Amino acid sequence: MAATETNLVTVTFDGRELQVAPGTPLVVAAAEVGIEIPVFCYEPRLGPPIGACRMCLVEVEIGGRAMPKLQAACTMTTQDGMVVRTAATSAPAKEGQDAVLEFLLLNHPLDCPVCDKGGECPLQDLTFRYGPGTSRMTIPKRTYEKPLPISPSVLIDRERCILCYRCTRFSSDVAEDGELVARERGARSVIATFEERPYVGAFSGNVTELCPVGALLPTPYRFKARPWEIVNVPTVCTGCAVGCNTWVTLREGKAERVISRNHPEVDEGWLCDRGRFARHEPLVERLAEPLIRDSSGLHPATWEEATRSTAQRLRHVSALKGAGAVAIVTGGNLTNEEAYGWAAIARSVGARTASGPVAAAGEWERLDPYAARIDDLDRSDLIVVIGDADVADRAGVVDLRIRKARRAGAHLAIVSAGGTILERDAGSFVAAPAGSAAAIVAALAGAGAAPAGVDLADLGARLAVASHPVLVVTDPIAIALIEQLAHTLRLHERGGVLPMPRGANERGARLAGLSGGGDAVLAGLESGEIRAVVLVGLDPTAEWPEAERWHMALAQADHVVTVSAFVNSAVSWSHIVLPQTVDHEREGTVTNLEGRIQRLRPVTKGPSGRSDLVAIAAIAEVLGVPVAPTPAKVYATLAADLTVPLSWSQLNGRAPLPSRGREARAPKKVAAPKAPPAPAAGRFVLVAPRPLFAGPAVERTAALAHQRAPWVMLNHADADALGVAEHDVISVTHAGGTHTGPLRISRRLVAGAVRINWAGAPATGDATVVRS
Amino acid sequence: MLDQVKGFSVTLRHLFRKPVTQEYPEYRRPVYPRFRGRHQLHRHENGLEKCVGCSLCAAACPADCIRVVPAENPVEGRVSAGERYARIYEINMARCIFCGYCELACPFDAITLGNDFELSEISRDALVYTKDMLLAKPERRTPSKSVELYDVPVQEMERVLGMYDVITATNPEGAPE
Structure with missing residues (x-):
């Protein structure tokens, strides 16, 4: 734009001239001419710079007059005629930088061999590149008790801290929870949690990535691996429909940690604690081999037998009862390719499909x-x-x-x-x-x-x-x-x-051909129209509304095939059970809530050692429909069908969002929805959206146990009426079960409602609230 | 004819000389003090292991023969002096090229290379040395020469190797003196 071009100012860095917008931080402007100014505290994602670490000291001259002192290049912004000399060309700047590093290392324990950050530590790297090389420090260093947990998943080592305030800025300016604060003054300053309460925010793990030293480290990764022993596999989190880009750290065949792989259009380099810490390990109750039921119960079978039997049963039912007698139900956690495979199977046996609980809420396109x-x-x-x-x-x-x-x-x-x-x-x-x-x-x-x-x-x-x-x-x-x-x-x-x-890939599953909702399948099962059901990565009795009805309906079906990673309640009445892979074991693509197609890479092998698509291809082969057993080939077919203009290799790195047409047609008028029935006297309306920290992976992660602690929330007037106070243990009984936890009182929660963090099957309706 | 006599006279002369071949294992030739053989892990005087499981040796190893799996040092019954210790420390002697980089990389002098080279086993598995084996003294010791002798290498080599021409610092071409 012409307007901005005329506004550019000329700044000289170490003799190199640059035209830049006024007000740009000097560290950013210097990078444009290829000059690195080292920083610890500067991080644009955390808001305005604060100049805490002083590592970026430079000598500045404006209009021929030198500024009397060295300036921090992160807080100093560009002005016309500025001449900046970095430590590379200016002796005073070099001396200042050396002194800053010496001060930063004054109380730093230099315990790099035992520190997990060693090898990927900005303090280590910048000291090596810019530091004086020797220490003059002979007196004992400041010591603290270490390591101290600030939450069940984050440890702090205050000796290593250089007080750059990145973590407290994240807490106060990004997550806005204000839980992490700096206490005391001067050399005695320490990072601590507010009033010593644990840091329980949903995004606490991000501070371990922001920390430029080994002061804040994730507990689950403590002493697990060193940076030169690991492989970071680029993949995508499938915890929810955002699809945050991640690196999964692999060491000796085990996925040891998840860190962010900044995609500015999706996650900006942040991850929630569920995506970061929830792990399907230890692999308790993981299904490792196919099971087939005979008169005496479920017995291990070969993949060949199980896939053949599945295909034959589906074909038999559809031949006998006609189209629509088979249903394939998925929980929206499949990859696009797996969904395509199941959709191909569904078409060949005339099956009904569902990729979400309610059809009307799934027509994303x-x-x-x-x-x-x-x-x-x-x-x-x-x-x-x-x-x-x-x-x-x-x-x-x-x-x-x-x-x-x-x-x-x-x-x-x-x-x-x-x-x-x-x-x-x-x-x-x-x-x-x-x-x-x-x-x-x-x-x-x-x-x-x-x-x-x-x-x-x-x-x-x-x-x-x-x-x-x-x-x-x-x-x-x-x-x-x-x-x-x-x-x-x-x-x-x-x-x-x-x-x-609701599901991570509900949108992609529908586009790949698994349209429809669970409501129609449930009705079909109850009327006896549907005789065979395939439940893929889903236990509707635990994850979908109407759990009780699903339970009764599935018990009546002639054939139930469950494809599941874990032993769940659906397994106990299935006729065939096929093991499934979970997040880091999958290859394929997923579609996030914007419609962005991103690629999953397999990090580890599941206990069955077989990709889901191979099993799907085997079933499809018996039914006579061609499904390739490799995700790249299936994606090629899928992309051609959907006219997605992105090839498999274009999904590498940061996946772009294909541009969409914005031509809108006037939609048909829809009837206003009916208001939910008012609760009976003395009962409360239940507000129980599925919490972030729910699901099989979270349940298996000890470090997230505190996030799952149940609570009950009531309006202050209702609490007064019931005669209960904050922290009283309250029981809420609703159609899906009983939820007991300490009371939280809210002034904004509408009167007559009770909010709970219920992780079970979605519950609605009304509830009774009693003190227990 | 004369050439034949001359030739055989060399053979005859050698027939009555003391053989230069040393019968191993009856005679174990001492190695030099800085000869790099089997590794040794060390302990502090108070019995704690010097190794903190930092894996720098594994990073330095060009043969990729060292495996370190660290763990948190228990508060009761500490294993090493630091916060972490090597729960598993293995060296695959079949792979090791005895370059000594691990010794150079170690920030705590926890690993050194000894003189012992008699490491043959009848199975490859037995050549993977565990931490306990590396902390223990070697079962078979190879004698090494005294440091004094090593400091005067030319004479020493000449004494051992006798009549052979030796490339030394004073005789770079290896020509007979």
């Missing part, structure tokens, strides 16, 4: 003209979050992105039953009855009246004038409603909508 990218949040001036589930619970790092946009000036409006973490920082909050997300979307779209007592006028006015509004819908509601709202707001011309699928 209808939103394509209005779809927002995750980085649209950065550009937005209004973010509206609708739904009772917290954004962090549905799509971990999107929460950090929303906070970043809010700090940059976007207005954050939240419409929910209250009690979420994000609403504390929201610009406006509209309390809505529990479970009314659909009604609110409809009301905003003009397709119905707002629920009683909900005033959407202010929100509507803001939406009308915003230049780049982004709608975030966290509850699974009918896509047709969201589409209508998006069209009413003309979101194909400005901003967009960002719905949050």
Whole structure:
């Protein structure tokens, strides 16, 4: 743009001239001419620079006049006519830098051989490259008790800390939890948690990656490997539908840790603690070989027998009972290629399919003209979050992105039953009855009246004038409603909508051919129309609504084939069980909530030692449909079918998001949803969105046990009425079971509702609340 | 004819000389003090292992024959002097090229190379030395020469090798003196 070009200023770095925008930090400008200024505390993702470490000292001259002292190149910004001399050409800068390093190492224990950071440590590397080489320190160094856990998954070694404040800035300015603070003053400063409470934020693991020394280290990775003994495999997290890019560290055949692989358009280099620490290890209750049921129970079988028998049963049922007698149900955790394979099998036996619990909430492609990218949040001036589930619970790092946009000036409006973490920082909050997300979307779209007592006028006015509004819908509601709202707001011309699928790859599974919802399959099973079911990576009695009905319906089916990684309740009444691989054992592609196709790479081998696609190809072969047993070949077919303009090799590294057409057609008018029934007297409306820390991997990770601790949340008026106080142990009994935990009192949670962090089968309806 | 006599006279002369061949293993020739043989892991005087399991030896090893698996040092019954210790320390002697880089890399002087070269075994598995084996003194010791003798290598080599022409610092061409 011409306007910016005329605004450029001329800065000289070590004799090299550069045209740069005014106000650029000197470290960034120097990098543009290929000059490295070493830094410890500078990290643009953490907000404005603070100049804490002083490693970046340079000599600066403006307009021919030298500044009297050395300047920090991270806080100093470019001005016209500036002449900067770094330590490479300036003796005072070199002397200053040496002195800074000497000060930084004054109390640093130099225990690199025992420190896990050794070998990938910025302090080690920069000392080696820029440091004086010898130490003049002869007196004893400052010592502290070490290592100290600041949370069950992060350890702090305060002796090694150089007080760069990256971690506290992350806590206060990125995650905005304020749990990590600096205590004391001067040389006695230490990083600690607020009031010695453990750091329990959902993003605490990021500080271990930010720390430029070995002061904050992840407990599960303690003394596991050294950087030269490992292979970092680039892959994608499949914990939720965001698809954060990760490196998985492999040592001696074991996945030892997960670290971020910064994709600026997706995760900006952040990971939630679930993606970072949840591990399918130890491999307790993992299925290692296929099982076939005979009259005396389940018995081990060969893959050949199991796949052949599966194919024959499906063919037999469909030949005998006609099309629609077979159902293939998946939980939205398959790769696109596996979903394609199952879809091919489904077509050959005329099976019904499902990739999510409710068909209406899974038609993602209808939103394509209005779809927002995750980085649209950065550009937005209004973010509206609708739904009772917290954004962090549905799509971990999107929460950090929303906070970043809010700090940059976007207005954050939240419409929910209250009690979420994000609403504390929201610009406006509209309390809505529990479970009314659909009604609110409809009301905003003009397709119905707002629920009683909900005033959407202010929100509507803001939406009308915003230049780049982004709608975030966290509850699974009918896509047709969201589409209508998006069209009413003309979101194909400005901003967009960002719905949050429940399953990690629900969207991809549907595109690969597994359309449909579990509701139709359940009805078919109950009417006896469906006689054979294949459950792929899913136990509907534990993960989907209507668990009780699923249990009864599946017990009536003639053939149940379960494809599962773990022994779950579905296995106990299956006729054939096929072992499945989990996150780091898979190869293929997954589609995230934006529609971005990203590649998964296998890091380790599952206990069965066989890829799922090989088994799918074997079943398909018996049925006479060709499915290639390698993901690359299946992807090629899939990409051609879907006209995805990206080849397999283009999915390497940071996968791009293919551009989509924004031509929107007016959607059909949809009827306003029915309001959820009011609870009976003395009962509470249940708000139980699935928490972030749930699922088989989290349950098997000891370091995350504290995140799963149950709690109950009530409105303060309801708590007063019940005569219960904060931290009292409360029992909530609902259709899915009983949840007992200490009470949290909220002023925003709507009266008459009870919020719980229930990790079991999705529960709705009403509940009784008693003190236990 | 005369040539034949001359030739055989060499043979005859050697027939009555003391043979230069040394019968091994009856006679074990001493090695030089800096000869690099079997590794030895060391302990501090208080019995704690010097090795903290940092894996720098494994990083330096060009033959990739060292495997270190570290673990957290237990508070009760410490194994090493640091926060971590080598839970598993293995050297595959079948792979080792006895270059001594591990010794150079070690920040705690925990590993050194000894003089012992008699390491043959009848199975490859037995050549993977575990930490216990490396901490223990070698079963078979190879004698080494005294440092005094090593400091005067020319005369020593000439004494051992006798009549053979030797390439030495004073005789770079190896020509007969």
